[in-house]
Amino acid sequence: MKFFIDFDGTITKNDVVDMMLERFASDEWRAVEKEWVEGKIGSRECLSKQTALVKVSQEDLRRFLKTIEIDPYFTGFLKTAQSFSVPVSIVSDGFRFVIDSVLQNSFQIFPDLLHHVPVFSNEIRWRNGKAEASFPDGVLCEHACANCKARILRENNPDGDFVIFAGDGLSDRFAAKTAALTFAKGKLLKFCQENQIEHIPYSSFKDIENWILTIKGTAIKGTAI
Ligand SMILES: [Mg+2]
Ligand SMILES: [Zn+2]
Numbered sequence: 001m002k003f004f005i006d007f008d009g010t011i012t013k014n015d016v017v018d019m020m021l022e023r024f025a026s027d028e029w030r031a032v033e034k035e036w037v038e039g040k041i042g043s044r045e046c047l048s049k050q051t052a053l054v055k056v057s058q059e060d061l062r063r064f065l066k067t068i069e070i071d072p073y074f075t076g077f078l079k080t081a082q083s084f085s086v087p088v089s090i091v092s093d094g095f096r097f098v099i100d101s102v103l104q105n106s107f108q109i110f111p112d113l114l115h116h117v118p119v120f121s122n123e124i125r126w127r128n129g130k131a132e133a134s135f136p137d138g139v140l141c142e143h144a145c146a147n148c149k150a151r152i153l154r155e156n157n158p159d160g161d162f163v164i165f166a167g168d169g170l171s172d173r174f175a176a177k178t179a180a181l182t183f184a185k186g187k188l189l190k191f192c193q194e195n196q197i198e199h200i201p202y203s204s205f206k207d208i209e210n211w212i213l214t215i216k217g218t219a220i221k222g223t224a225i
Contacts, residue, residue, distance in 0.1 A: 006167035007092035024056040042144020051133040065101040073205035092121040093171040149175035
């Protein structure tokens with residue numbers, strides 16, 4: 001098995017991109033968000049427009065990110081996954097700068113745990129003091145995603161492993177449809193329930209860690225995933 005994990009609101013307690021917009025963007029970001037929620041624009045157009053509304057220096061953003069809290073059980077989950085050689089990747093429609101800053105703050109005691117966790121995400125950069133979003137590949141997917149989580153799940157599973165996804169929000173819906181199994185909470189849970197997507201509800205990484213321990217315990221007795 002192999003895990004792909006959403007970042008905002010899944011590893012972090014709250015959606016950091018939304019927090020960043022609330023704090024540093026002009027109010028028009030909400031109208032852009034509404035267009036995305038209503039399906040009028042894809043997440044790439046949404047994030048580009050919203051990032052253009054953000055006014056913050058790299059230093060101030062880094063300082064703000066020090067206040068972000070992660071799920072307190074995420075570290076334990078990673079340790080358990082790695083102890084069973086279960087690969088874990090982060091797949092995000094947010095920014096690499098944000099993910100790296102938050103994880104470095106949160107993993108000061110266990111920096112080695114992060115060495116084996118690839119991150120697939122967008123990037124924020126500053127040009128002439130203005131923030132702008134940039135995207136990992138030039139070609140838009142069929143959903144017009146900023147960073148297509150479904151494509152990442154498909155393209156990073158050459159051995160045909162049992163792909164498990166964990167997420168919480170609307171930007172996770174295409175990944176949930178692609179994964180063999182999805183751990184879901186929040187808006188993603190409702191989406192999985194309404195669309196008959198194979199899923200397990202969860203509230204923290206403790207639940208997912210316990211699931212691995214149960215499955216691997218069973219596997220040792222003879223039935224493997
Ligand atoms: Mg999320
Ligand atoms: Zn997509």
